[in-house]
Amino acid sequence: MVYDKDESEITIEIGNFPDASARSVALKSYIGEDGEAATAVPGGKLHRYVAVSFCLLCILQAALNISLRLALSSPQNIDASCKNLTERDNLRRINFAHYFNQGWVYFHDSFYYISSIKKTWQDSRDDCLQRGADLIIINSKEEQEFTRRYKKIMWIGLTDRETEGVWKWVDGTPLTTSFWYFGEPNNYHGRNEDCIEIKYHDNGNSWNDVVCENENLWICEKKMAL
Numbered sequence: 001m002v003y004d005k006d007e008s009e010i011t012i013e014i015g016n017f018p019d020a021s022a023r024s025v026a027l028k029s030y031i032g033e034d035g036e037a038a039t040a041v042p043g044g045k046l047h048r049y050v051a052v053s054f055c056l057l058c059i060l061q062a063a064l065n066i067s068l069r070l071a072l073s074s075p076q077n078i079d080a081s082c083k084n085l086t087e088r089d090n091l092r093r094i095n096f097a098h099y100f101n102q103g104w105v106y107f108h109d110s111f112y113y114i115s116s117i118k119k120t121w122q123d124s125r126d127d128c129l130q131r132g133a134d135l136i137i138i139n140s141k142e143e144q145e146f147t148r149r150y151k152k153i154m155w156i157g158l159t160d161r162e163t164e165g166v167w168k169w170v171d172g173t174p175l176t177t178s179f180w181y182f183g184e185p186n187n188y189h190g191r192n193e194d195c196i197e198i199k200y201h202d203n204g205n206s207w208n209d210v211v212c213e214n215e216n217l218w219i220c221e222k223k224m225a226l
């Protein structure tokens with residue numbers, strides 16, 4: 001079999017087939033059962049068209065992928081992200097400056113305010129709330145050690161006012177890690193001691209339960225991660 005260079009005609013050599021039936025099979029497989037020799041050539045072209053079309057589709061897909069990526073990381077999007085970050089950073093700086101200027105101390109992701117006057121436990125808590133904070137919640141040994149540095153008797157945000165003996169922090173979470181002074185809590189002399197003060201600050205375990213109407217200094221906490 002020989003293809004012409006321009007593929008417009010086909011010449012099929014059938015002289016080498018051993019018998020007539022083999023020639024017939026060879027011819028049918030080439031020409032087709034309906035006897036139209038012309039179908040063989042468009043079929044070959046069709047394959048080429050399909051192959052070329054497939055390649056074009058692949059190129060188109062690749063181009064689409066690239067343009068999508070470019071769109072997602074376009075200068076406008078980067079600008080918007082940077083702007084959001086800058087605004088957030090500015091807000092954070094303003095907040096930090098505000099608390100520092102008001103005399104708050106920063107320690108381990110929180111700001112702390114130590115009062116200079118004495119109040120009852122509830123009034124102390126109200127003062128913290130007005131400052132956008134609450135009485136301190138002591139979550140760790142480090143935070144407990146931090147409170148002892150001041151060597152003052154101060155209210156903390158722990159109480160069993162709701163149910164005697166069930167200690168809760170001001171955010172409603174139960175007490176898990178405690179630092180009671182020896183023999184505390186004790187409702188001393190049968191008093192209704194429902195609020196907690198840091199009293200024995202020379203000792204790692206410094207907490208004492210005391211009557212909530214006593215007046216003490218207090219310590220507020222405002223969580224603010226860097």
Ligand SMILES: [Ca+2]
Nearest residue numbers: 137138139221
């Ligand atoms: Ca805390």
Ligand SMILES: [Ca+2]
Nearest residue numbers: 160165193194
């Ligand atoms: Ca009590």
Ligand SMILES: [Ca+2]
Nearest residue numbers: 186187208209
């Ligand atoms: Ca006590």
